[in-house]
Amino acid sequence: MTDSAAAGAPPIADALARDLLQLASGCRILHQQGHADMPLGHLSLRDPDGRGVWLKRSGIGLGEVRDPSDFVLIDFDGRRLAGDGRLHKEWPLHTEILRARPDISVVGHSHPFHATAFSALDVELRAVTNEAVYLGPRVPRFNDTTGLIDTPQLGAALAHTLGDASSVLMRNHGIAFVGRSIAACTLTGVFLERACRSQLALLATGLPYAATPAAEIAAKQAQILDDTLLATFWAFYRRGLAHPINITQHHTDP
Numbered sequence: 001m002t003d004s005a006a007a008g009a010p011p012i013a014d015a016l017a018r019d020l021l022q023l024a025s026g027c028r029i030l031h032q033q034g035h036a037d038m039p040l041g042h043l044s045l046r047d048p049d050g051r052g053v054w055l056k057r058s059g060i061g062l063g064e065v066r067d068p069s070d071f072v073l074i075d076f077d078g079r080r081l082a083g084d085g086r087l088h089k090e091w092p093l094h095t096e097i098l099r100a101r102p103d104i105s106v107v108g109h110s111h112p113f114h115a116t117a118f119s120a121l122d123v124e125l126r127a128v129t130n131e132a133v134y135l136g137p138r139v140p141r142f143n144d145t146t147g148l149i150d151t152p153q154l155g156a157a158l159a160h161t162l163g164d165a166s167s168v169l170m171r172n173h174g175i176a177f178v179g180r181s182i183a184a185c186t187l188t189g190v191f192l193e194r195a196c197r198s199q200l201a202l203l204a205t206g207l208p209y210a211a212t213p214a215a216e217i218a219a220k221q222a223q224i225l226d227d228t229l230l231a232t233f234w235a236f237y238r239r240g241l242a243h244p245i246n247i248t249q250h251h252t253d254p
Contacts, residue, residue, distance in 0.1 A: 012068050012082075019045060019182070020054060020068035023106070026186035027056060029237045031063030033190045034112045039064075041110035041174075044094040045071075045182065052076055053094050057085030062110070077152075089150045093176060096155030097162060104178040106185035109149075111174035114197035119169040121203075125195060127212035127220075128202060132195035134225050135188065136166045137217045139195075146172040167192045183234035190237070 012020070023045050035041055042056040052075035056065055064070075072083035076095045080087070094107045118125065125132060125139045132139075142161040149155050149170075158176060162168040166188050167177035175192055179185030202209045212220055 016048060017068050019048070020071050022182045023054070023056075024065045024067060024070060025238055025241060026106075026108075026182050027062040027065035028241055029186050030108065030110055030189055031061060032240065033237070034114070034193050035110040035189060036061060036063055037111040041108075042088050042090070042094070043106065043108045043182075043185070044098070046098050046105040047073060051081055053091075053098060054083075055088065055091055055094055057083065058088045059086055090148055092152045092155030093149040093158060094155075096152055097159045097176065097178060100156070100159035101162075101164075101178060103164075104180050104185070106179045106182050108177045108185050108189045109174060110189060112189075112193040112196075114200055115169065115175045115193045116173065118196035118200060119171050119173065119175070123199075123203070125169070125199060127214075127217055128209060129195060129198045130224055131191040131198065133212055133217055133220050134191045135195060136221060137214060138165055139167050139169060139192065140165055141169045141171060142176075143171050146170075183230060186237075187230065187233055 023043055026043050030041065030043070039059055039061045041062045044053045044055040047054060052073055054071045054073050056062075057070055057072050060070065069084070072085055072087060073081040074087065074091060074095070075081055076099055078087070078091050078095065090109060093109050097107050098104070119141065127133045140161050140163065142158050144157045144161070145154060149158055158168065158170070162176065162178070166179070167175060169175055175189070177185060177188040177192055179188055
């Protein structure tokens with residue numbers, strides 16, 4: 001990787017600056033919703049002009065991201081095009097998923113407690129709550145390594161395991177999650193942590209439990225998570241950034 005600063009890089013356009021402010025909000029929402037892990041974890045946005053990927057800079061936590069200066073633009077080979085600050089070692093996680101998934105524009109990676117613990121189990125994540133239904137019919141588990149996704153080869157392998165899913169559990173490591181928008185990706189990360197927490201609680205009882213049948217998940221998802229409701233959820237969490245509120249309740253009554 002070439003890590004040369006882009007001297008004289010053009011200023012960020014207004015529309016892109018607004019998007020990066022939204023991406024910063026997504027980082028802080030994830031921090032607030034259990035994804036905080038010191039300066040680890042990151043969100044990225046596909047550059048609207050096709051130059052590469054805007055990635056949260058290394059050295060600050062998700063909750064500390066505030067504005068466009070906290071993101072670095074790299075091309076798909078990891079070369080810096082704009083922005084200051086160190087690059088996260090796992091930049092290939094973002095470039096390779098975005099390369100493999102033209103349908104999505106945003107990628108996240110974090111180490112939330114419950115989802116990371118769940119990643120160590122040989123148990124399928126089941127739709128025991130609406131949060132798991134929101135994720136879609138399956139959440140695969142990546143087993144190729146428990147280490148960092150710090151090479152394009154590992155990034156491509158993770159993208160292959162993710163396939164067309166919304167998220168993936170990374171064995172003994174954390175999670176990756178994607179979305180067609182900043183809101184969709186951020187909420188997917190939130191939903192995955194909550195879904196894992198719910199199933200871990202059920203598993204701890206040792207009692208049998210029921211889940212939405214796999215054949216019904218797509219229909220139920222269409223019922224309970226349309227674009228209007230996604231926007232409502234996003235607005236709810238963004239209000240919580242400015243005016244902290246109790247946001248632990250379950251979304252069961254759209």
